[in-house]
Amino acid sequence: MAGLLTQTLAACEELTVVLGDEQRSIADADGDALPALIQRKLELLQQLESLEQDRRRLLGHEAAANEGAMQAFIAGCARGDALEAQWQALLGQLRQLQAVNEASGALINRGLHQTEASLSVLTGRDRQNTYESGGQRPGYGPGRELSRA
Template structure:
């Protein structure tokens, strides 16, 4: 039964590293420094894979199937094993770190969306200038280039 405590301890270690990466990602996004984002993303993927493996190990140790809710199963297991205080403390810490990671992830997603919108706005401004050169129409209904003469163009 100490196996659950050991698994949750390793999960805490990994998710703590994940939280640090999310904070590093947030700092890079705030500085608008994309140079480190690819490396951070690769590390996050590696940690997520390790966390998924540990969750599968924990589910196996608890004897639950894939369709069972992990939180409910863990709460039930802890209720049946009150002597597993280390596992209980680890579980609460794991839940707390998971909430923090989720909040950081959502904030970072918002920062990414903001940067994408700014880039999109800049592209719109840059491409609109070339579209304005074809803002006038000739007698045949086709776009006519702007001649540069305000008098002719406004006629």
């Protein structure tokens, strides 16, 4: 189990670096770097999935579904303190991965909204979901599309 946790922690640490690089590429609009980063991210996620399956096999599939199964396993080990430290480090790394992943998602959403706003200006279409006092959507004025101006 200790070797498995060590491998999992190493994969999580590498994934954290890859996600950070991906986040910088998104923020810098560096589309050339993204395919390799996405490929490496997928490889690491597959590796983590495989390691998780191995951990579940060691615990027993039914026990692994129980959140306390790992704690019970650790408590029953002679090297429980070392395993507990590894487990807590892994849980901390997973929380960090989640935060980095959520930040990347926020960057992508912000870019998407900025792109939609730019397109609405260029096409002359209002993409806002606003309504007039009578409950009707306002009509578009007699203006021309900027892309034809």
